[in-house]
Amino acid sequence: MNSHTILGIMQTDIMESLLTAQQQRLMDTLLDNLDGMIYRCLYDDSWTMIYVSKGCEMLTGYPPFSLLLNKETSYERITHPDDREMARGIIAEAVSKHERFELEYRIIRADGEVLWVAERGSGVFDDGGQPVALEGIIQDISRRKQIEQALFSTEQKYRSMFDNSTLGMFQTTESGTYLNANPALAKLYGYASAAELISDLNNISTQLYVSENRRSEFTEAIRSYGRVQNFESEVYQHDGKAIWISENAHAVYDTLGNILYYEGTVEDITERKNHERQIRQLAVTDNLTGLLNRHAFSGKLASLIAEADKMQRKIAIAFIDLDHFKLINDTLGHRAGDKLLEKVAQRLIQSTRPTDEIVRFGGDEFVMLYPGLRSVDDAEPLLARVMETISQPIEINDYVFNMTCSVGVSIYPDHAQDIDTLLSCADSALYSAKNAGKNKAQMFSGTLAQQLGERNEIEYGLGHALQREELMLYYQPKINMQHGNISALEALIRWQHPERGLIPPDQFIPVAEETGHIFAIGEWVLQTACQKIKSMQKEWGYLVPVAVNVSPIQFLRGNLVETVQRVLRQQRVPPHLLTLEVTENARFKDEAMFTRTLEQLKHLGVCIAIDDFGIGYSNMAYLKNYPIDELKIDKAFVQDLEQSVTNGNILLALVNLGKSLHKSVTAEGIETEYQHQFLLHSGCDVGQGYYYSRPLSEQALAEFMRKQKPKFDHLQRVAG
Numbered sequence: 001m002n003s004h005t006i007l008g009i010m011q012t013d014i015m016e017s018l019l020t021a022q023q024q025r026l027m028d029t030l031l032d033n034l035d036g037m038i039y040r041c042l043y044d045d046s047w048t049m050i051y052v053s054k055g056c057e058m059l060t061g062y063p064p065f066s067l068l069l070n071k072e073t074s075y076e077r078i079t080h081p082d083d084r085e086m087a088r089g090i091i092a093e094a095v096s097k098h099e100r101f102e103l104e105y106r107i108i109r110a111d112g113e114v115l116w117v118a119e120r121g122s123g124v125f126d127d128g129g130q131p132v133a134l135e136g137i138i139q140d141i142s143r144r145k146q147i148e149q150a151l152f153s154t155e156q157k158y159r160s161m162f163d164n165s166t167l168g169m170f171q172t173t174e175s176g177t178y179l180n181a182n183p184a185l186a187k188l189y190g191y192a193s194a195a196e197l198i199s200d201l202n203n204i205s206t207q208l209y210v211s212e213n214r215r216s217e218f219t220e221a222i223r224s225y226g227r228v229q230n231f232e233s234e235v236y237q238h239d240g241k242a243i244w245i246s247e248n249a250h251a252v253y254d255t256l257g258n259i260l261y262y263e264g265t266v267e268d269i270t271e272r273k274n275h276e277r278q279i280r281q282l283a284v285t286d287n288l289t290g291l292l293n294r295h296a297f298s299g300k301l302a303s304l305i306a307e308a309d310k311m312q313r314k315i316a317i318a319f320i321d322l323d324h325f326k327l328i329n330d331t332l333g334h335r336a337g338d339k340l341l342e343k344v345a346q347r348l349i350q351s352t353r354p355t356d357e358i359v360r361f362g363g364d365e366f367v368m369l370y371p372g373l374r375s376v377d378d379a380e381p382l383l384a385r386v387m388e389t390i391s392q393p394i395e396i397n398d399y400v401f402n403m404t405c406s407v408g409v410s411i412y413p414d415h416a417q418d419i420d421t422l423l424s425c426a427d428s429a430l431y432s433a434k435n436a437g438k439n440k441a442q443m444f445s446g447t448l449a450q451q452l453g454e455r456n457e458i459e460y461g462l463g464h465a466l467q468r469e470e471l472m473l474y475y476q477p478k479i480n481m482q483h484g485n486i487s488a489l490e491a492l493i494r495w496q497h498p499e500r501g502l503i504p505p506d507q508f509i510p511v512a513e514e515t516g517h518i519f520a521i522g523e524w525v526l527q528t529a530c531q532k533i534k535s536m537q538k539e540w541g542y543l544v545p546v547a548v549n550v551s552p553i554q555f556l557r558g559n560l561v562e563t564v565q566r567v568l569r570q571q572r573v574p575p576h577l578l579t580l581e582v583t584e585n586a587r588f589k590d591e592a593m594f595t596r597t598l599e600q601l602k603h604l605g606v607c608i609a610i611d612d613f614g615i616g617y618s619n620m621a622y623l624k625n626y627p628i629d630e631l632k633i634d635k636a637f638v639q640d641l642e643q644s645v646t647n648g649n650i651l652l653a654l655v656n657l658g659k660s661l662h663k664s665v666t667a668e669g670i671e672t673e674y675q676h677q678f679l680l681h682s683g684c685d686v687g688q689g690y691y692y693s694r695p696l697s698e699q700a701l702a703e704f705m706r707k708q709k710p711k712f713d714h715l716q717r718v719a720g
């Protein structure tokens, strides 16, 4: 039985008289054990109590008797002064309508404590319908009030944070409408107020996100992981302008685990995104020319490939490298070089179709991407145009340059399907164009690939050749033509390749020169040749001079002088027993460096021979000035001697020239008795060729020594 029922009973006067003593006791027990105070009071100014339950004391601090008939105090006085009017007003209104009343107010307990109470009750009316009394129950609600107060202040606190936050905050339904938004979010999305945002933005998926699927990605992520973090999206503001935002959000669930709503924060990251875009842009732009740089290459080609696949078209990848560009830098300086590169870039832009892409790959290298080709032949006019464009005179600092370029071309999808291979095919073709004399465009081909494959194999093998002891020296005697003695040996390098067999130097030395392996190989040759001098001295009792070939690259870039000095010292070989054979071509370009190096070598005491004399440099004036000991006439003049009178004349002239300059003259490639006799009678000092001996391996040389017991010139030379 609840208190309402009890009140109902109380309101019925008749019932009172009908109550048996037993029922009365039961009633008292119930009333006295109820939380709060059951009362009946007169409807007067003091709320004069005519009945109060025992709960009176607990609630007010006054025992029931002190309140009954206002003996010590009245309920009007117990009611908090500030709430009296309000309480009386609510009760009066309900009573006037014969309705139940319910109200909350404060009382002042006997000990002075202020207590919140809730009162429910109704009026008691006389037969004329006039209110004579009130009946009801008053209960302590201070605990509930405290909780409410705490909740309220918490709510206030969070509401304040929500309203004043500079971060946008929201609650949205799963389906994409706003339940709540704070002013910062409204501002961020360009609305005058949160209310306007909530009413206007009712389909987040289509109205907010720029990308069609972004909202479903958002909801999917929350469903999978319970939250999204730093979820970056491009969104439309109210006026249609796009901005970038970052969202952190999670789902709020009910007790059954159903999603109630999403809530989260939004940050405007447009500035950061713009910044990032600028940085990205800078990262793919070449500073000097404003063209795309090599970092942009793969991305560009990838998107052109996707397009080409759709349209069933081909792409030409043209790798362009200016010819002799270094000369501009070296002669006019880097600034002028830069200007030239800028002009070339402008020319390239002018010469391309809007669909073409130009990338400055680095230095003086550019890559053109020509999409939309129907056949490989379509590339030809484009390449011709680009070469023509570059070859137009370029004026810089009052100088006019006639630049040329070499171009290597690969075609997608004919030569390769992937970006790296396409590029390396174009690069290989470029390499071949350069090697073939520059100023040409070379299309990649299978044959080219094979040649390059072989070259790469050589390059790869060269990396290990020294450690694996695959290099060896052969020795070819040089014969003193007057006495027939051996005057020296020329050391000739060979490579015993594990799969390809014996490889002659012309097949791998150019690769070694390009790759820089030449420096290690060159030093090894020097070391081995000097060891040979020592071992021949030990085994045969002779000091035999040995000549080694020195690459022009060693001459121009290496520390040749230091190396030679070190090797001679290490091997304890007298310098005059070592001859360095330098090809005539080694004199190219850096004349001053060449002269300096020759002089330093000469200063060490080694002999210098000019190899392949007669076929290289046309101005022979240098012979006068350089510290050269020996001229080696190229075998081209010796080989056809029997048939060619001209060759004979040239040979005589070359020998005479050498003799008149007091150089030792050696003729190479002597193969016949006739050639030997001719040169002997022309006054040539030394002969070399198959007529005397082929180049000999270590073993063959030992055998040669054992069987032929040749004589040596050395004693004269040493003594002399």
Ligand SMILES: Nc1nc2c(ncn2[C@@H]2O[C@H](COP(=O)(O)OP(=O)(O)OP(=O)(O)O)[C@@H](O)[C@H]2O)c(=O)[nH]1
Pocket: 288, 321, 322, 323, 324, 325, 326, 327, 329, 333, 334, 335, 336, 337, 338, 341, 362, 363, 364, 434, 438
């Ligand atoms: N001025 C200038 N020079 C550069 C720049 N980047 C690289 N280089 C130089 O460009 C030259 C390019 O080298 P190469 O292509 O081997 O020189 P090259 O003389 O054109 O040689 P070939 O291509 O064989 O004809 C090097 O000397 C680099 O130092 C640049 O931004 N400005």
